[in-house]
Amino acid sequence: MVNTVWIIKRPADFPEIEMLEDEDFIILIQDAVLRPLSDDKNWAACKEDVEARNIRIPEDKCLSYEDIIDIIEKADKVVVW
Amino acid sequence: MVNTVWIIKRPADFPEIEMLEDEDFIILIQDAVLRPLSDDKNWAACKEDVEARNIRIPEDKCLSYEDIIDIIEKADKVVVW
Amino acid sequence: MAKKKVVVLIKSNPFSWKVFEALRLAVGASMEHKMHVVFIKDGVYSLTDWKPQLIGIEPFDKSIEALGMMGAEIIAEEEAIRERGLILKKWPAEIKVMPKDDIAELIKDSEVVLSW
Amino acid sequence: MAKKKVVVLIKSNPFSWKVFEALRLAVGASMEHKMHVVFIKDGVYSLTDWKPQLIGIEPFDKSIEALGMMGAEIIAEEEAIRERGLILKKWPAEIKVMPKDDIAELIKDSEVVLSW
Amino acid sequence: MNLLIIMASNPYSHDFNTVVKLIEASLKRNHKTKIFFMANGEYCLLREEIKNLHEKGLEVYYCAHNAEQRKIKPESWAESSSMYGLAKLMTEADKVLIFD
Amino acid sequence: MNLLIIMASNPYSHDFNTVVKLIEASLKRNHKTKIFFMANGEYCLLREEIKNLHEKGLEVYYCAHNAEQRKIKPESWAESSSMYGLAKLMTEADKVLIFD
Numbered sequence: 001m002v003n004t005v006w007i008i009k010r011p012a013d014f015p016e017i018e019m020l021e022d023e024d025f026i027i028l029i030q031d032a033v034l035r036p037l038s039d040d041k042n043w044a045a046c047k048e049d050v051e052a053r054n055i056r057i058p059e060d061k062c063l064s065y066e067d068i069i070d071i072i073e074k075a076d077k078v079v080v081w
Numbered sequence: 082m083v084n085t086v087w088i089i090k091r092p093a094d095f096p097e098i099e100m101l102e103d104e105d106f107i108i109l110i111q112d113a114v115l116r117p118l119s120d121d122k123n124w125a126a127c128k129e130d131v132e133a134r135n136i137r138i139p140e141d142k143c144l145s146y147e148d149i150i151d152i153i154e155k156a157d158k159v160v161v162w
Numbered sequence: 163m164a165k166k167k168v169v170v171l172i173k174s175n176p177f178s179w180k181v182f183e184a185l186r187l188a189v190g191a192s193m194e195h196k197m198h199v200v201f202i203k204d205g206v207y208s209l210t211d212w213k214p215q216l217i218g219i220e221p222f223d224k225s226i227e228a229l230g231m232m233g234a235e236i237i238a239e240e241e242a243i244r245e246r247g248l249i250l251k252k253w254p255a256e257i258k259v260m261p262k263d264d265i266a267e268l269i270k271d272s273e274v275v276l277s278w
Numbered sequence: 279m280a281k282k283k284v285v286v287l288i289k290s291n292p293f294s295w296k297v298f299e300a301l302r303l304a305v306g307a308s309m310e311h312k313m314h315v316v317f318i319k320d321g322v323y324s325l326t327d328w329k330p331q332l333i334g335i336e337p338f339d340k341s342i343e344a345l346g347m348m349g350a351e352i353i354a355e356e357e358a359i360r361e362r363g364l365i366l367k368k369w370p371a372e373i374k375v376m377p378k379d380d381i382a383e384l385i386k387d388s389e390v391v392l393s394w
Numbered sequence: 395m396n397l398l399i400i401m402a403s404n405p406y407s408h409d410f411n412t413v414v415k416l417i418e419a420s421l422k423r424n425h426k427t428k429i430f431f432m433a434n435g436e437y438c439l440l441r442e443e444i445k446n447l448h449e450k451g452l453e454v455y456y457c458a459h460n461a462e463q464r465k466i467k468p469e470s471w472a473e474s475s476s477m478y479g480l481a482k483l484m485t486e487a488d489k490v491l492i493f494d
Numbered sequence: 495m496n497l498l499i500i501m502a503s504n505p506y507s508h509d510f511n512t513v514v515k516l517i518e519a520s521l522k523r524n525h526k527t528k529i530f531f532m533a534n535g536e537y538c539l540l541r542e543e544i545k546n547l548h549e550k551g552l553e554v555y556y557c558a559h560n561a562e563q564r565k566i567k568p569e570s571w572a573e574s575s576s577m578y579g580l581a582k583l584m585t586e587a588d589k590v591l592i593f594d
Contacts, residue, residue: 004270007491009408018266030408031293048415052332053293053323065419072489073395073425079171079275080491085386088591090508099382111508112177129515133216134177134207146519153589154495154525160287160391161591166484179506180494183402183433183460190477194485218511274484276400276492282584295406296594299502299533299560306577310585334411390584392500392592404504405564406534434506437537440565464505465540 005075011035015081025075027068033057086156092116096162106156108149114138168195169269171277172205177217181208184278185225188234197234198272200265205278206242211251223254230255239265284311285385287393288321293333297324300394301341304350313350314388316381321394322358327367339370346371355381396426398487400480401435402494409493414443416491421451428487430480431456431472433494439468448472455479496526498587500580501535502594509593514543516591521551528587530580531556531572533594539568548572555579 003023006015009030020026026043028036033050036057037043047062063071072078084104087096090111101107107124109117114131117138118124128143144152153159170188174180188199201208214221229236230253238250240261250257260268269275286304290296304315317324330337345352354366356377366373376384385391397420403409413429420427429452431438436456438444448454454472457480461468468474475483484490497520503509513529520527529552531538536556538544548554548571555575556568568574575583584590 009412016262016266018262019269021270029412031291034291046412048332049412052329054326054328065415066422069397069416069419069423069425072397072491073423075489077273077275078489078491079269079277080493081277090512097378097382099378100385102386110512112175115175127512129216130512133213135210135212146515147522150497150516150519150523150525153497153591154523156589158389158391159589159591160385160393161593162393164485168484178508179433180402184494186477187400187432187480190479191481191484193478194481217508218514274490276490278492278494280585284584294408295533296502300594302577303500303532303580306579307581307584309578310581333408334414390590392590394592394594404534404537434504437504437564464537 003076005071005078007078007080008032009081013081015079025071027063027071036061084157086152086159088159088161089113090162094162096160106152108144108152117142166195166273167198167271168274168276169198169200169272171269171275172199172201172208173203174278175204176208176212176214176222177219179219180278181205182214182220182222182225184276185222185229187276189225189228189232192229192232192234195274197229197232198237198268199229199234200237200239200268201242202239202262202265203242204246206238206246206248206250209238209250209253209257210248227254237265237268282311282389283314283387284390284392285314285316285388287385287391288315288317288324289319290394291320292324292328292330292338293335295335296394297321298330298336298338298341300392301338301345303392305341305344305348308345308348308350311390313345313348314353314384315345315350316353316355316384317358318355318378318381319358320362322354322362322364322366325354325366325369325373326364343370353381353384395488396486397428398483398490399427399429400490400492400494401429401431401438402433402492404434405438405441410438410441413493414447417447417452418450421447426453427451428453428455428483430475430483432460432477432480433457435494436461436464436466436468439466439472445469445471455483495588496586497528498583498590499527499529500590500592500594501529501531501538502533502592504534505538505541510538510541513593514547517547517552518550521547526553527551528553528555528583530575530583532560532577532580533557535594536561536564536566539566539572545569545571555583
């Protein structure tokens with residue numbers, strides 16, 4: 001069960017630490033994929049946005065748009081940052 | 082005689098130091114007025130953009146749009162950054 | 163089909179049309195939902211005595227007044243105001259100044275968060 | 279009424295329509311002027327093997343080819359490429375890699391600078 | 395689920411691509427999918443992609459005030475609405491995403 | 495002087511306000527003042543402010559390709575042009591400013 005899903009659009013433009021909970025999940029889209037996160041966070045990236053920018057992100061961190069929709073469906077709430 | 086006039090729109094988004102010459106002149110407009118420059122640079126700010134944001138910038142550093150047009154006319158060239 | 167707890171989170175400065183539109187949305191949504199309009203980061207400039215007309219933007223006063231009448235809560239981030247050295251204007255509705263931690267709690271408790 | 283020395287300076291990344299439009303402008307202007315298209319900062323991503331179609335943007339190849347045919351110079355900032363660890367794609371025109379200092383000189387010498 | 399997307403970004407933006415792709419995926423998953431255009435998002439009503447998505451099942455609404463202000467005359471497949479209409483759409487929605 | 499402004503930003507932006515104010519000032523100073531709309535700047539052709547400035551002497555041009563792409567049909571006070579047309583305008587201009 002995912003708590004809040006945060007969709008991040010811009011590199012280095014994140015909700016502040018007070019807002020993030022351990023069970024939250026971060027999805028990087030658009031230019032945010034240019035700066036992948038460290039492994040201590042729950043995160044993944046939009047596969048098409050990664051491939052479009054020719055960036056290397058591990059396959060298991062990449063989500064199709066349908067994966068993203070499934071995560072949105074299961075989330076408690078979704079915040080597009 | 083002004084060399085190049087640089088019109089800066091965003092705070093902290095400047096041409097790099099290599100590009101600026103001593104005789105160049107910097108005009109801050111839009112949100113760039115939120116971060117005034119230090120006095121070792123040739124600069125001024127768009128008066129209306131300053132007043133709209135309720136920022137304190139010395140009167141002698143503030144330009145009307147007509148002042149800006151006059152500076153553009155006299156400049157060698159103008160770069161909107 | 164129930165009334166929701168909604169946060170309209172304003173993090174951009176008000177010197178373009180963005181925040182004006184965000185407030186219009188907040189006013190509309192407050193007719194149906196429990197509305198919290200929360201100004202954080204550069205969003206807090208919205209509540210100072212700035213002059214929208216000088217840059218071709220409509221003033222916010224009517225929207226703020228409508229939010230107050232509709233029982234929406236209007237909240238400004240304490241740290242953001244302090245860091246920027248800002249003074250809030252007197253608005254036609256109550257503005258609550260709140261620390262970051264409490265704002266984080268409010269966001270956690272809400273069902274819909276619309277960030278601008 | 280003379281031919282001008284023009285620099286189209288691309289400092290934004292190409293993942294929106296901005297750079298595509300900048301190149302269209304550069305192609306048009308190179309019919310009349312001495313054109314230099316200079317990619318600096320995040321602009322250098324434009325010249326890598328990225329995939330515009332995946333994000334709904336038209337490819338740049340035709341514009342780059344046209345610039346080459348029209349005798350425009352295409353220049354990429356050496357430091358920007360290195361800092362980002364990028365590899366440039368093979369394009370249908372010559373791309374000159376140039377250090378910041380030389381790019382600054384080029385800008386000083388030009389009559390019109392259009393920055394994107 | 396009942397997914398509502400509020401679109402306030404202009405049609406030649408990162409957000410436009412994201413929104414189109416998310417809607418395609420949502421429709422493939424058979425979710426009830428709605429979009430509400432406001433502010434500079436109104437200009438998106440002029441793009442073919444939105445019409446095509448409507449034909450695949452996307453319900454399209456827009457803020458009539460913003461459209462008029464921008465002199466946009468949407469076609470009849472888009473439904474004229476208001477900020478109060480948006481509030482109602484939010485009531486019915488399981489998830490609300492905003493792009494601005 | 496002969497001032498040319500290239501406008502590629504959308505009409506509800508910081509740039510729109512700046513451009514309108516600069517043009518007003520330039521016309522007051524009796525400078526020959528021209529604007530060329532392209533990309534998302536095309537949407538500015540739908541704003542009254544531009545028409546009013548045209549009536550005060552502003553010469554208005556636009557990229558026909560971008561207008562068609564965005565389904566904008568400018569009124570007759572705006573002159574249909576192209577990127578090659580823009581190159582010609584640049585030849586005549588003393589100063590060229592771009593807002594994007």
